[in-house]
Amino acid sequence: MNDNPGATSQWLERVFALHRNLMRQFANEESLQLVHAEILQYLSVCNRYSDTTQAISEYLGQTKGSISQSLGNLEENGFIRKNQDKVDKRIFHLSLTTKGSSVVKRMSKFIDLDGSDTIAPELKVLLTTIQKKHGFRGFGVCKSCKFNENVGQNNFVCGLTKEKLSFQDIHKICKEHEDLTAS
Amino acid sequence: MNDNPGATSQWLERVFALHRNLMRQFANEESLQLVHAEILQYLSVCNRYSDTTQAISEYLGQTKGSISQSLGNLEENGFIRKNQDKVDKRIFHLSLTTKGSSVVKRMSKFIDLDGSDTIAPELKVLLTTIQKKHGFRGFGVCKSCKFNENVGQNNFVCGLTKEKLSFQDIHKICKEHEDLTAS
DNA sequence: CAAATAAGTTTAGATTCGATACTATATCAG
DNA sequence: CTGATATAGTATCGAATCTAAACTTATTTG
Numbered sequence: 001m002n003d004n005p006g007a008t009s010q011w012l013e014r015v016f017a018l019h020r021n022l023m024r025q026f027a028n029e030e031s032l033q034l035v036h037a038e039i040l041q042y043l044s045v046c047n048r049y050s051d052t053t054q055a056i057s058e059y060l061g062q063t064k065g066s067i068s069q070s071l072g073n074l075e076e077n078g079f080i081r082k083n084q085d086k087v088d089k090r091i092f093h094l095s096l097t098t099k100g101s102s103v104v105k106r107m108s109k110f111i112d113l114d115g116s117d118t119i120a121p122e123l124k125v126l127l128t129t130i131q132k133k134h135g136f137r138g139f140g141v142c143k144s145c146k147f148n149e150n151v152g153q154n155n156f157v158c159g160l161t162k163e164k165l166s167f168q169d170i171h172k173i174c175k176e177h178e179d180l181t182a183s
Numbered sequence: 184m185n186d187n188p189g190a191t192s193q194w195l196e197r198v199f200a201l202h203r204n205l206m207r208q209f210a211n212e213e214s215l216q217l218v219h220a221e222i223l224q225y226l227s228v229c230n231r232y233s234d235t236t237q238a239i240s241e242y243l244g245q246t247k248g249s250i251s252q253s254l255g256n257l258e259e260n261g262f263i264r265k266n267q268d269k270v271d272k273r274i275f276h277l278s279l280t281t282k283g284s285s286v287v288k289r290m291s292k293f294i295d296l297d298g299s300d301t302i303a304p305e306l307k308v309l310l311t312t313i314q315k316k317h318g319f320r321g322f323g324v325c326k327s328c329k330f331n332e333n334v335g336q337n338n339f340v341c342g343l344t345k346e347k348l349s350f351q352d353i354h355k356i357c358k359e360h361e362d363l364t365a366s
Numbered sequence: 367c368a369a370a371t372a373a374g375t376t377t378a379g380a381t382t383c384g385a386t387a388c389t390a391t392a393t394c395a396g
Numbered sequence: 397c398t399g400a401t402a403t404a405g406t407a408t409c410g411a412a413t414c415t416a417a418a419c420t421t422a423t424t425t426g
Binding site: 054 | 375377
């Protein structure tokens with residue numbers, strides 16, 4: 001097995017390339033740009049603290065100016081909606097329209113990453129290792145977040161915002177996420 | 184573990200996003216475009232049947248016109264070299280210069296995907312599953328290719344080209360690759 | 367209340383991207 | 397051998413992204 005150093009990273013690089021290839025192919029068939037598909041995918045899994053221009057910019061590693069442009073395009077074409085935050089009026093919450101959701105559904109079906117469930121625990125290790133090395137904070141689900149407090153039967157509270165969270169909420173990705181196991 | 188359907192694909196999507204984020208960050212620091220980094224990475228692992236404009240285009244899923252432009256840019260800036268094939272004069276073999284190689288070295292160090300060796304077998308399954316579903320042929324190493332023939336102590340022959348292959352050769356990625364286990 | 371910070375937009379210049387047409391070489395059919 | 401077809405790669409065009417920087421508006425801090 002280990003007759004070739006770096007064999008694992010070569011496998012990984014190929015999976016990454018293949019995934020990007022597929023995403024590009026899908027976006028092309030839907031007459032979208034690659035980044036549009038990525039944004040829609042993210043918006044389908046992020047929570048209400050993380051559905052902003054800034055958060056997408058951090059998640060995808062592109063400047064917020066660039067993301068802002070793409071978001072304008074996506075809104076114009078009816079894939080997403082913008083809602084101003086009632087408390088902090090600088091913030092606009094983004095959400096998928098029915099049209100946007102249906103694109104994500106087709107995308108998941110097209111890419112189809114399920115059926116590889118045994119890989120999950122290893123992925124977790126890989127993910128947190130990389131995140132720690134590069135000082136990335138955030139982008140995990142509440143369930144594994146040190147701020148999350150279980151206050152009874154399927155009732156949760158975020159220790160940062162002091163807000164109540166539903167069962168659906170805690171399976172979404174949050175930009176403020178900090179790992180339970182972190183020191 | 185399995186209290187949420189599609190949990191694995193969510194992990195995977197996050198790993199993909201993180202990897203792209205890092206690649207972009209690296210490219211930016213080196214004043215390169217993302218696609219330049221991807222091309223250089225590919226050229227560092229592909230074999231002599233797969234080091235062409237066409238093959239890169241297939242691997243990355245972009246049109247060869249676009250790749251051709253980027254290659255022109257990379258050659259101008261001294262990252263790669265072009266060598267015309269002696270037999271088929273339509274073909275130009277691409278290779279990394281010293282400058283190009285050193286970029287790839289820094290990239291591998293920056294991204295650092297090693298230390299997750301247990302993940303490899305699962306990745307293989309995932310990769311071939313996706314490839315089969317979408318009719319992707321190719322881009323594997325000779326070792327797992329049905330055309331590869333072991334003709335003695337560390338001596339190999341490619342059944343397609345009838346050429347001799349070295350030990351180094353058979354660990355490189357080939358666009359003609361067909362899986363041993365394929366029907 | 368002024369200064370600093372934060373979220374988001376806008377603009378400009380460079381570069382990619384896909385589509386298409388194009389050149390040059392190779393292969394194939396008769 | 398020759399004309400038709402296929403293949404590898406390049407050139408050009410218009411559209412869109414991308415970064416960087418300046419900018420607007422709203423919030424927080426001292």
